[in-house]
Amino acid sequence: MNIDKELIKCVEKIDLNLEKRLNENYKYINEILDSIKYSVFTGGKRIRPILAMKSYELFSENNNYDNIMPFALAIEMIHTYSLIHDDLPSMDNDDYRRGKLSNHKVYGEALAILSGDGLLNLAFETIFDSFKDLGDLEDHRRKILTGKEISRYSGLKGMIGGQVIDMNQDKKEIEDDELLYMYKTKTAALIKAATVSGAIIGGANKEEIETMRKFGYYLGMSYQIKDDILDKSEDENIEKLTYLSHFGVKKSDRDLKVFSDKAKLELRKLKGKDINFLMSLTDILINREV
């Protein structure tokens, strides 16, 4: 398996489906659709939907991604809306995102807020639209469970909660517990949502689902710590509260390794499954230079 080729193939599939969803027949609202597309197609790595697809593939008996796609898209939409809102002047006040102007710098604050709202809403519309066959109880069961997981991980007990803590605690001292909770919710929650969604829709059993939940958690933690380390080298003057600023370089470097090792340990528990792709992806993510 050539992992780079495989990643490109996944991204193409995701982008194609996002385009399809955003090019439906909407009335009178071209400007907000432009704004949404601007942020959705601004060079994201699509880590979360890829994780959902590849977690699905571990357990599913078929090789097409149609079943997981609505959930993969929903998670990417939620991720994108959170970036648009985070960048707003009253939040992080970022003028740039991925080297391009942030949404509100191009479309204005009002449309940026509404674009975020629209994307969050569209995520759940997409999930509900996935219920096509109204006759299969097991199909329902999996989709309902997945909707539950995603909505919890994106909400006040998940990503939004983490964002609130992040915003409030800027430059303030907090306890280790709260910082860990912030990392668990702010970043790891949506990554867990991806790995768990893939497992459930793919037909994993309870134990396997919990393994994928832990894998997502450990991967999410190491992903965010790596992010902090990269950000820090980028701008020495940032005074934001991070894992790095709180625990120091040494512990951050060590925990990056601890968390990613634990992530891989979870994958290895899945006997008889082809975990190669997810193992390699974990390595790529924690060794990335941008």
Added chain:
Amino acid sequence: MNIDKELIKCVEKIDLNLEKRLNENYKYINEILDSIKYSVFTGGKRIRPILAMKSYELFSENNNYDNIMPFALAIEMIHTYSLIHDDLPSMDNDDYRRGKLSNHKVYGEALAILSGDGLLNLAFETIFDSFKDLGDLEDHRRKILTGKEISRYSGLKGMIGGQVIDMNQDKKEIEDDELLYMYKTKTAALIKAATVSGAIIGGANKEEIETMRKFGYYLGMSYQIKDDILDKSEDENIEKLTYLSHFGVKKSDRDLKVFSDKAKLELRKLKGKDINFLMSLTDILINREV
């Protein structure tokens, strides 16, 4: 039936359930919960959840509201989030809402944005949490359909779309068609979501659901026109594009009556159903003075 007593009874039930949902065990995020509660409990009339409950009651064989409550709450949460975001400085820039300071005047813009996001997300969490009994296909079918209806009516093809048009078209001339579409989406969509949700969860048949959809549409249109008429008398200087400013007083007064008559006509199609409450509520809403 004493309608005032009945309305109070409904509001108490709604508030009790909203409190229950917002007093769950959340970690480290008391401030955003305060902010959310501030806006949720700021004297709203609870029209939408009441419509959901009473539409449910028309069709349901039992008299308790437990089945419809998650959907009624979800719609009220969506309504509340939309008010918080609408009031923001970059949107309508309103310092007051229902005679109290608007959310961002009390909690700041960042928390107001996140509170809105949190409420929208919580609406869908609440819907997914309603799937308790995983064994009943008909129960699933109704809840899935209702989730689909609510998510569509609150999204880009519904309320958010209407809000975008409203924001863009301020003080500008637009075609009749677009103005009607804006009214249909901005206000009538969520009211339709309420009446349709009640019908579906209550077990209405297809024809009855479509009748309740039309009832919601006509009621929503007349409700918003009445709102414009009341707003106009309140502040003669407002230059916002409304039904009133676009079509003039005479046609607005006439259409208020036309739409509300049509709403009542729809209700009368429901043979053998006790439509008294919804008939009276329609009259109360279009004759209200505040």
